[in-house]
Amino acid sequence: MSLLSIRNLRTEFSGPAGIVRAVDGVSLDVAPGEIFGIVGESGCGKSATCRSILRLFGGAPARVAGGQILLDGVGDLAAMPERALAQVRGREVAFIFQDPLTALNPTMRIGRQIAEVILRHRKVSRAEARQAALGLLRDVHVTSPERRLDAYPHELSGGLRQRVVIAMALALRPRLIIADEPTTALDVTVQDQILRLLRERCDSTGTAIILITHDLGVVSQVCDRMAVMYAGRIVETGAVREVLDHPSHPYTRALLAALPGQASRGRDLVPIEGSPPGLIAPPPGCRFAPRCRLAREDCGSGPAPGLLPRPGTAPGHLDACILSEVPDVAS
Ligand SMILES: Nc1ncnc2c1ncn2[C@@H]1O[C@H](COP(=O)(O)OP(=O)(O)O)[C@@H](O)[C@H]1O
Ligand code: SF4
Ligand SMILES: [Mg+2]
Known part of the structure; x- marks a missing residue:
């Protein structure tokens, strides 16, 4: 059974020299609990494929020009109006970017940032959201989590920041996490810890992950299937x-x-x-x-x-x- 079925996806960027057909007929299936790796040289369309799922193009002149993105029990994300898709983001499908700093607000304490995600989607009190944030930091093995709640992003190491981003991605218990080169900026030891954490999460909760990387070693280490x-x-x-x-x-x-x-x-x-x-x-x-x-x-x-x-x-x-x-x- 597939959690996500992408069928014949086509995604285009409009550039000064013409239409860039970044994704041109991609089909893939991801099952619950599975880590699906996507590899290939830079510029081959890995990010464009994954950004198409939630239409997170970061302001780039991109559009999904064809195909279907079927999420089990939800429907075709490619055909969904923006407002409906906004409900899917974070809740059903979460995104982890390569650079944790772009995902975090530099002026807001870690605990509050995680709590805000929860408060936006769940009817809980501030105190409950803070408690949940603490639990999430524990889940991603952040040391001294009580103290980290009050830290600002710049006070944490790159590895800790990426753990915080993962905690935020896990906050709403999504069924699918899309991780675009999540460990590329980290040193090998931290990379290893983060990958193990993601693997552990899939095995224990049935969350599926699409893991984009240009590193075949990473795929070999944690993925079940690959493209x-x-x-x-x-x-x-x-x-x-x-x-x-x-x-x-x-x-x-x-x-x-x-x-x-x-x-x-x-x-x-x-x-x-x-x-x-x-x-x-x-x-x-x-x-x-x-x-x-x-x-x-x-x-x-x-x-x-x-x-x-x-x-x-x-x-x-x-x-x-x-x-x-x-x-x-x-x-
Ligand atoms: N903002 C953009 N505007 C125009 N073309 C883009 C933009 N972002 C990516 N592309 C083009 O889309 C293609 C796929 O890019 P991308 O999905 O980022 O590749 P990858 O993630 O595999 O390195 C590339 O040819 C790239 O030049
Ligand atoms: S042999 Fe296969 S991979 Fe090589 S050019 Fe022909 S179709 Fe392409
Ligand atoms: Mg990329």
Whole structure:
């Protein structure tokens, strides 16, 4: 059963040089309690995909141009008027951004900020909201939580600030949390603690998380399933172990091959040459064709290949390559 079903999502930015088709036909499903990772090079549409869910574009000239975003029991968020969607934000679906400072008000004490979120949506007293804020700080393992309630954001370390942001995201017990590179700005030890905290939360409450990252190590550590994006589209998806241990799309293979530490796993270390295509007028056919070592003449024409199961791969493991019909040809 899916908590979230995105179908054929298209999201556009209008820029000075034309319409940027940042997300161009993305479909994915997230189940309750699952951490779904989205990876891919910078600019491939990870953030645009996730920002489309709650239409949180931060004032950018963006719009959801097509597709459906079906949230179980709520309906199609893509078709929902702004006022109805505002009710979904925070309550059903919460967002954690990369930089905790942008999510926190620098002039307001931590305890009050968390309490405000609760007061806005629940009929509770100020004292009860403050008590709930304290409980949330405990939940996210903030040390000396009583004292932190009265701290301002700048008085906390980056790791503590991100815990506070997570506490705020958890405040209304959302069923889905979207975390856009939540640990990128943190050092490795803190990153590890935050990821463990998110994993713990999913396992204990059934909350689902979409975790955006450009770090395959992070995906490997905490995600259940994943999607690899390239130039506004998903090129491979499946269970994390399947995709990372048996990548089938040439782009995923190239990404993994370019990773340090993969040599011992028998893959040659070759950086991917070239850069992704522009998204104003992307080339026809497979968008990876100009960089693909296996490209054939017919790869560069017609519609972009859709996600298909490749013979011999595990159920739910799909990739978007015209070679999908040939068993393991890319080995
Ligand atoms: N505010 C904006 N205006 C115009 N284009 C944008 C804007 N934000 C992002 N884009 C474009 O949308 C595409 C996808 O961006 P994004 O979703 O941020 O990628 P990612 O999160 O994978 O790095 C990129 O080509 C980027 O240039
Ligand atoms: S469709 Fe062609 S160009 Fe694209 S990944 Fe597959 S082999 Fe490479
Ligand atoms: Mg991004």
